[in-house]
Every structure is written in C-alpha cells, then in structure tokens.
Amino acid sequence: MLLTDPAFIRRLESLYLLARKVLGGTLQADRKSTKKGVGITFADYSEYSLGDDYRAIDWRVYARLNSLMIKLFELEEDVTIYFLLDISKSMESKFLYARQLVAALAYIALHSMDKVVIYGMADQLTPIVRPTLGRGKTLEVLKALDVVTTRPGASDLTQAVRTLSRWHRKRGMVIPVSDFLFGDGFEEGLKFLKYTKHEVFCLQAQDQRDRVCVLKGDVELECVETGEKRKITVAGKEAAAYEQAVRDWNVTLAQFCARQGIGLVSTTPDEPFEQVVQGILRRGGLVA
Amino acid sequence: MLGLGPLVAVYFLKVRPRRKPTTAFFLWQTVLSQKRAMSLWQRLRDILSLLLMILAFIAVVLALCAPQWSSDQGRDLLIVIDHSASMSTQYQTATRLAQAQRVAKGMIRNLGPNQQAAVASVSADLAMLSHFTTSPKSLLDAVDQIKPSVCVLNCDAVMGLANQVVGDRPVRLVLLSDGCGVIESLPEAVELFKISSVKDNIGLVACDLQVVPGSGQSASLYFQLASSADHVISTEVCVQGPGQVTRKLIPVEVSPGVNDPEVYGLDQAESGTWTLRLDRPDALALDNQACLVLPDKPSIRVAVDAQEAFFLQHSVMAFAQTDGDLLLVDTMPDLVLSQGHLGQAKRAVLFDPESGEGWWGAVGEPVDDGVARDVVKEHPVLEHCDLGAVSFVGAREIQLPRDHLVLLENSQGVPLLYRVRDGDRCALVVNMDLKGSEFYYSAWFPVLIYNAARHMMGHQTTDVASYSTDSVLKLPDVRGRVQVKRPGHETYESVTSDTFGPLSSLGFYHFNNEHGVWSVGTGLYAPKETLVNSGVPDTSRPIGRGWAPSVWLCVLALWVLLTECGLYHRRKVG
Numbered sequence: 001m002l003l004t005d006p007a008f009i010r011r012l013e014s015l016y017l018l019a020r021k022v023l024g025g026t027l028q029a030d031r032k033s034t035k036k037g038v039g040i041t042f043a044d045y046s047e048y049s050l051g052d053d054y055r056a057i058d059w060r061v062y063a064r065l066n067s068l069m070i071k072l073f074e075l076e077e078d079v080t081i082y083f084l085l086d087i088s089k090s091m092e093s094k095f096l097y098a099r100q101l102v103a104a105l106a107y108i109a110l111h112s113m114d115k116v117v118i119y120g121m122a123d124q125l126t127p128i129v130r131p132t133l134g135r136g137k138t139l140e141v142l143k144a145l146d147v148v149t150t151r152p153g154a155s156d157l158t159q160a161v162r163t164l165s166r167w168h169r170k171r172g173m174v175i176p177v178s179d180f181l182f183g184d185g186f187e188e189g190l191k192f193l194k195y196t197k198h199e200v201f202c203l204q205a206q207d208q209r210d211r212v213c214v215l216k217g218d219v220e221l222e223c224v225e226t227g228e229k230r231k232i233t234v235a236g237k238e239a240a241a242y243e244q245a246v247r248d249w250n251v252t253l254a255q256f257c258a259r260q261g262i263g264l265v266s267t268t269p270d271e272p273f274e275q276v277v278q279g280i281l282r283r284g285g286l287v288a
Numbered sequence: 289m290l291g292l293g294p295l296v297a298v299y300f301l302k303v304r305p306r307r308k309p310t311t312a313f314f315l316w317q318t319v320l321s322q323k324r325a326m327s328l329w330q331r332l333r334d335i336l337s338l339l340l341m342i343l344a345f346i347a348v349v350l351a352l353c354a355p356q357w358s359s360d361q362g363r364d365l366l367i368v369i370d371h372s373a374s375m376s377t378q379y380q381t382a383t384r385l386a387q388a389q390r391v392a393k394g395m396i397r398n399l400g401p402n403q404q405a406a407v408a409s410v411s412a413d414l415a416m417l418s419h420f421t422t423s424p425k426s427l428l429d430a431v432d433q434i435k436p437s438v439c440v441l442n443c444d445a446v447m448g449l450a451n452q453v454v455g456d457r458p459v460r461l462v463l464l465s466d467g468c469g470v471i472e473s474l475p476e477a478v479e480l481f482k483i484s485s486v487k488d489n490i491g492l493v494a495c496d497l498q499v500v501p502g503s504g505q506s507a508s509l510y511f512q513l514a515s516s517a518d519h520v521i522s523t524e525v526c527v528q529g530p531g532q533v534t535r536k537l538i539p540v541e542v543s544p545g546v547n548d549p550e551v552y553g554l555d556q557a558e559s560g561t562w563t564l565r566l567d568r569p570d571a572l573a574l575d576n577q578a579c580l581v582l583p584d585k586p587s588i589r590v591a592v593d594a595q596e597a598f599f600l601q602h603s604v605m606a607f608a609q610t611d612g613d614l615l616l617v618d619t620m621p622d623l624v625l626s627q628g629h630l631g632q633a634k635r636a637v638l639f640d641p642e643s644g645e646g647w648w649g650a651v652g653e654p655v656d657d658g659v660a661r662d663v664v665k666e667h668p669v670l671e672h673c674d675l676g677a678v679s680f681v682g683a684r685e686i687q688l689p690r691d692h693l694v695l696l697e698n699s700q701g702v703p704l705l706y707r708v709r710d711g712d713r714c715a716l717v718v719n720m721d722l723k724g725s726e727f728y729y730s731a732w733f734p735v736l737i738y739n740a741a742r743h744m745m746g747h748q749t750t751d752v753a754s755y756s757t758d759s760v761l762k763l764p765d766v767r768g769r770v771q772v773k774r775p776g777h778e779t780y781e782s783v784t785s786d787t788f789g790p791l792s793s794l795g796f797y798h799f800n801n802e803h804g805v806w807s808v809g810t811g812l813y814a815p816k817e818t819l820v821n822s823g824v825p826d827t828s829r830p831i832g833r834g835w836a837p838s839v840w841l842c843v844l845a846l847w848v849l850l851t852e853c854g855l856y857h858r859r860k861v862g
Binding site: 090093179181183209210215217218219220221222223224225226228229230231232238241242245246249 | 303307309312319
C-alpha cells in the first residue's frame with residue numbers, strides 16, 4: 001500500500017482525531033511544554049528575586065502575606081520531532097511497516113503543529129524529510145517516505161545520533177524506528193541522545209525471522225548489511241541458542257530504556273500500526 | 289576410475305551448503321563463539337561422506353564384475369537331492385530334506401552368470417526335475433517340488449547318472465544326502481555333501497503275521513527292531529487288531545544296531561488289518577509303524593469229477609483240515625478237479641487230458657519227453673512247487689486254443705502245464721498221466737492243486753502280511769478288472785497291468801476284483817534308513833553357497849549409501 005494512498009491517509013486522520021482527544025490542546029502548538037515562561041496560562045507562583053519582571057508580581061498575595069510573589073505562566077512553544085528511520089538492509093522485511101509507523105506519527109505531529117524531521121539511518125545519516133511544519137506539508141512527507149528504500153551498509157546508531165546533534169542544536173524528541181539489531185550496540189547512541197537533552201522514544205519493529213531460527217543443517221550465513229559470510233551447522237541446540245540470544249538482546253534493550261527513562265514499544269508487523277500508535281497515545285502520548 | 293571424476297563433482301555440488309541471509313549476524317557470532325570449536329568428527333564428516341560414496345561406487349562396479357567365491361572352472365552343477373525315508377529325520381527345527389533343499393538353493397543362488405545347473409531327486413528312483421539351465425527360478429522351483437518319500441535310497445541310480453552325465457560334459461555331481469543307503473566307496477565323480485545329525489532312532493525293520501496252521505484262530509507275530517542309539521533303550525510295541533483294538537503291549541529292550549527278531553503268539557487273531565506301533569517319539573517316525581494284513585481266507589469249494597478221485601479228494605481234504613482254504617463239496621463248487629475231460633464247470637483243473645478236441649485244446653499222440661522246463665517263471669500256480677523234478681509221463685501233443693498261457697513245456701515245446709480261457713470259462717490243464725507218473729505221491733501234487741485253486745479263484749497267492757515300501761505286487765490275472773484304493777485316498781482306481789507298485793505310501797492298500805476284496809499293508813522295513821547315523825564320510829569339495837558375492841556387494845553399496853544419506857540428512861537438519 002502506498003503511503004499516499006487516500007485510504008491510508010484516512011486511517012492517519014482517524015489516528016490524529018484520537019490523538020487530539022487524548023492529548024487535548026488548541027491548534028497552535030498543542031503540546032504543552034514543561035518549561036515556564038511568557039504565556040497566558042497560569043502555571044505557578046515563585047518568590048520575587050532581583051531582575052524578575054515586576055509586572056508579574058501578584059499584589060493580592062502581597063496584601064495578604066506581605067511577601068512579594070510573581071506569577072509563572074506556561075511557555076507554549078512547538079516541538080521538533082526527529083524521526084530516525086532505520087533504512088539498513090536488515091529492515092527490508094519490515095520496512096513498509098516501519099514507514100507506516102513513522103508516517104502515522106509524523107502525521108499527528110504535523111497536524112499538532114509540531115516540527116517534523118525524518119532521517120534515514122544506515123551506515124550514515126540520510127535526510128528524508130527536512131524540518132517541516134504545518135498540515136500542508138503532510139503529503140510531501142508521505143511522498144518522501146514512499147520513495148525511500150533500504151540501502152546497504154551496517155546501521156550505526158551512535159554515529160547517526162552524533163551526526164544528528166551536529167546538524168541540529170535544538171532539543172526535541174528523537175524517535176528511532178528500527179529493529180535495534182545494531183552490531184555495535186545501542187547503549188552509547190541512546191545515552192548520547194539523553195546527554196544532549198533530547199527526549200527519546202524507541203520504536204522497535206522485529207518480525208518472526210528476526211526472532212525465530214528456521215535454519216537447519218549446514219548453511220552459509222550471510223549478513224544482509226555487511227555481506228559477511230560464515231559456514232555453520234545449525235542443529236536444535238544452535239537454533240535455541242540463537243533465539244535465546246535475541247530474547248536476551250531485547251530484554252537488555254527494555255531494561256536499558258527503563259533505566260534511562262526512555263520510552264520503548266516493541267512490535268511486529270503482525271500488529272496493525274494503528275494499534276501500536278493508539279497504544280502509545282493511550283499510555284500518555286509521547287510525553288515522558 | 290573414469291566414473292570417479294563425475295562422482296566427486298556431483299558430491300561437491302551436493303554437499304555445498306545453502307546460503308541464508310540473516311539480520312542478526314553479530315548474534316550468530318555470539319552464539320557460535322560460545323560453542324566449543326567444531327569437533328574433529330564434524331570437520332571430517334564431509335571427507336567421510338565422500339569416501340563412503342566412493343566406496344559404494346566401487347562396490348557397485350565390483351558387483352557388476354560378478355565375482356565368485358570359489359573357482360569351479362566354470363563347471364556346470366548337477367544337484368541330486370536324496371529324499372528317501374531317512375531324510376525325514378529331524379535336523380535342528382526342520383528335517384534333513386528341508387536342510388538339503390536349503391543347501392541346494394544356496395548353491396543355485398551362487399551360480400556364476402554362465403554356469404548351468406540341473407536338479408534331480410533320488411529315492412527309490414531317480415528323477416530329473418530340471419534340465420541344465422542358467423535360470424535360477426527354474427532350478428529353485430525344481431528344488432521346491434521335492435517331497436519326502438517313504439522309500440529306500442537307490443544308490444545305483446545315482447551311479448548310473450554319474451556315468452551317463454559326467455562322461456559327456458564337465459559337470460560336478462553333488463549328492464545331498466545323509467549317507468544312509470549310500471555306499472562307502474563312492475566314485476570320484478559323485479561328491480557326497482552330507483546332511484546329517486546324530487539322532488537316536490528306533491524302527492521296525494521286519495514284520496510278519498501269519499495264522500499258525502492247524503491252530504484255528506491263533507496267529508504268530510514276528511518283528512525285528514533296529515536302533516541308531518548308542519545305548520539300550522526300553523520301549524513298548526503296541527499291537528492293534530482290526531478296529532484298532534489294542535491286543536498286546538510288548539515291552540522291548542532295544543540294543544544299538546539291528547536286533548534279533550522276536551516272535552509272539554496272538555490268540556483269537558481275527559483276519560483283517562493289524563498295526564504294530566512304537567509309541568516312543570524319535571528322530572524318524574516313518575519306521576515306527578507297520579501295517580499288516582491277516583487275510584480272510586474263505587474256503588474254496590472244490591468238487592472232484594474223476595474216475596480215480598481218491599487222491600484228488602484227499603488232496604483237497606488235506607488243505608480243508610489245516611488252513612481250511614479248500615473245502616471238498618459235491619454241489620455248487622467254485623472249482624472242479626477233473627480227469628480226462630472237462631465238464632461244464634467254469635473253473636477247472638484238468639489232469640490227464642484225453643485225446644480229442646475240446647475247448648481246452650486238441651489233444652494228440654503221447655510224447656516221450658516229459659521233462660518240464662519253465663516257460664513262465666514265478667507264476668503263482670508254480671509257487672512252492674518244483675515241477676522240474678516231476679516227470680510228466682503220459683504227456684500228449686496238444687494243439688492249443690487261441691487264448692492260452694503255457695507255464696511248463698518240454699524240450700520240444702509240447703505244453704505240459706498251461707492255462708486256457710474260453711469266454712468266462714477258465715481251466716488249468718496238467719498234461720500228464722496221473723497214475724503213470726505217480727504224481728499222486730509227489731509232495732507237489734497237493735501244493736499244485738492248492739495253488740491252482742487259489743489262482744483260479746483270483747486270490748493272492750502269496751501270504752505276506754506286510755510289504756516294504758518300494759515293493760511291486762503281482763496281481764492275479766486281471767485283464768483290467770482289479771481296482772485299488774491307496775492309503776489316504778477315498779476312491780478306487782483301476783489297475784491295468786499284472787503288477788502294481790512300487791508301494792510308495794505307508795498304510796493299507798485295498799484291492800478288489802470280481803472275486804472279492806483284499807488288502808495289503810506296508811512298512812518301511814529298511815535297516816539302512818532306520819539307522820539314521822550313517823558313517824559314510826562327506827566327500828564334497830568346497831562349493832559356493834548362499835548369495836553370490838555380487839549380491840553382497842550390492843547390499844554393501846546400499847548400506848553405505850544409506851549411511852551417507854544419514855550424514856547428508858544431518859547436514860540438512862543438523
């Protein structure tokens with residue numbers, strides 16, 4: 001199914017409506033930032049200190065308590081959401097699914113007046129969609145996602161996020177969409193993202209072929225990303241060991257994300273992307 | 289060798305592992321690094337697989353060359369299987385005959401591609417069951433045809449075959465036998481492949497039952513036992529009379545070898561079928577039973593029609609008083625003893641024929657030469673008679689009618705004793721002057737009359753109670769009128785010859801003709817078959833048996849290929 005297909009876009013619209021219901025807010029910058037600043041919505045009180053805007057002093061509080069207190073208001077600002085879509089060869093079997101997830105989340109973000117940036121992550125970071133804002137850019141984003149393809153080369157999360165931080169100083173939300181089967185690991189990359197004060201939410205998409213070993217007998221394994229080969233004999237023991245290794249890897253990922261305060265959703269192409277997005281929204285959105 | 293190249297190429301194409309992509313190559317590396325290094329077995333597995341395929345290939349090539357176990361120089365094989373009575377002796381779980389058949393089949397299966405063989409069986413007679421052929425199926429079918437017999441081995445038949453066949457072509461004649469009945473010094477052309485096992489066996493080797501003359505209904509039982517055991521064995525002989533009623537149980541001690549005969553009296557021994565049985569189970573059951581017949585002897589009513597009837601009458605009365613076979617009567621005789629001429633009697637014995645013509649012949653002038661010589665030897669009329677010593681004084685020239693049988697004649701061919709028939713009339717003519725030759729005083733006179741009476745009545749002239757298998761019976765003058773029912777059969781069949789036999793079954797044969805019915809019993813009565821542990825040595829030279837080497841090579845190739853398939857399967861499924 002093309003991502004620009006009208007039927008698909010209608011599905012995205014439904015998701016956006018659900019998102020509005022869950023997240024609430026007005027059209028302009030719907031998401032509430034936790035930062036305090038100039039705005040119209042009262043947030044909190046704070047003691048007056050030298051240099052604060054005296055216009056914010058609440059005189060009624062002073063009349064009652066004989067203490068100078070200033071009002072704080074919510075700072076309403078747009079958020080930039082950075083999508084890191086894994087476009088390495090290992091994503092070939094779930095690439096459409098990953099793109100559907102990115103398309104859905106990007107749609108919601110654009111309609112919520114958030115800025116969207118999409119990069120392809122393989123051996124290097126490849127721009128797919130430049131920083132884009134506004135509902136009018138939705139089709140453009142979907143078209144860009146439609147034409148992207150996988151490319152050879154080992155996916156390197158660490159290098160990708162370092163490149164990302166060089167290109168973009170502004171903090172935002174980084175959503176890596178990948179199977180997270182990185183040969184060099186994922187900890188360093190995710191830690192770097194947290195270090196650079198980004199909010200991180202991981203979307204892990206794996207299919208049965210990643211998790212279950214269907215190989216038997218003498219085979220020559222070939223890495224889809226690097227082309228490296230190795231001849232092995234796969235018996236029941238080896239197959240079980242591989243499946244256990246995959247499970248351990250995923251558990252390690254989950255535990256690491258939990259420790260680091262990183263959101264994580266693991267899914268498979270068997271689960272419709274709408275359900276995944278609905279699940280994310282119902283859990284409290286992408287707000288950490 | 290040329291085939292090895294493509295074989296190796298095919299092999300390497302076969303063992304090439306399948307290439308499979310993986311998205312988590314680093315995880316596989318982690319898994320495999322935890323495994324210990326590939327064992328020597330796994331590294332060598334591919335080489336072993338190749339070696340197995342080469343071995344299978346070589347085995348098939350060798351099989352196609354049809355190697356042989358032993359070098360028979362291409363000689364054909366003539367397999368003669370002994371199926372005499374002793375081959376029914378137990379051999380392990382089967383019989384010696386079954387073992388011989390198995391050995392024969394092994395020889396047939398081992399024949400070379402151009403080697404011919406033939407199969408024959410021998411017991412009382414030798415029968416060629418197949419001609420020389422290379423077809424194993426025909427030969428195996430011929431072997432399967434062989435059934436056990438109750439006859440004695442006729443070793444002379446095997447010798448004759450050897451002289452006949454072996455001289456014509458290079459043939460190995462192998463006799464599969466237990467050696468019982470085989471002569472010690474077999475010719476070189478005959479190889480005895482001995483199928484034997486040491487077994488204990490007791491059997492009846494002789495048996496007879498006769499009425500004691502003058503005792504009324506008492507009979508005398510005679511039997512002789514033999515044993516192949518090396519120790520004395522105690523057993524019992526069970527005597528059963530007509531209706532299978534046990535009449536006597538005789539305990540016996542049987543020593544090794546042929547024992548002395550034993551004689552026992554039986555009171556009130558009715559005529560009919562009797563059976564002797566050894567109830568002790570042993571290696572050969574065929575010789576444990578003997579079937580005997582105590583014949584029913586209805587008296588023959590004899591009348592005398594002669595001027596000088598005294599001696600004739602007393603001859604008849606002599607037999608009437610003893611066995612009761614003959615009965616002197618005046619009316620309704622079965623047989624008439626006449627002198628000079630014959631009356632209207634249907635059956636008659638005519639002494640001293642008068643000159644003239646009659647249906648019994650045209651009697652002419654007397655002849656001088658009255659010395660008799662046999663024309664028909666061993667005729668029932670002449671049994672127990674030595675008429676060569678009798679001078680046929682008063683013999684006359686006789687022109688014989690068409691239907692005649694001369695039993696004695698003189699040197700000039702004048703019939704001295706002959707039988708004639710005319711329609712349903714039958715007569716025995718004694719061409720002599722009874723008074724002049726003083727034949728009345730000869731001991732053969734009553735015997736001749738007795739024999740003549742029994743013969744004319746169609747009764748068996750020999751009174752043997754039991755016959756050995758292989759015996760050939762002389763039947764009364766049948767002209768196709770005798771019928772016989774064999775042991776185990778329900779229906780009668782006609783006999784068209786003067787003899788019947790050989791008696792190839794154990795049991796009772798029942799005969800009938802227009803004069804009545806009678807039975808004959810049989811038994812094995814063969815010491816050579818009963819003494820089942822023959823000492824005749826095995827003289828066979830090495831001979832290939834069992835499946836040919838090419839078959840084993842094919843089996844080996846198949847097994848090797850299955851093993852290689854197992855290894856290959858492991859490559860596929862781990």
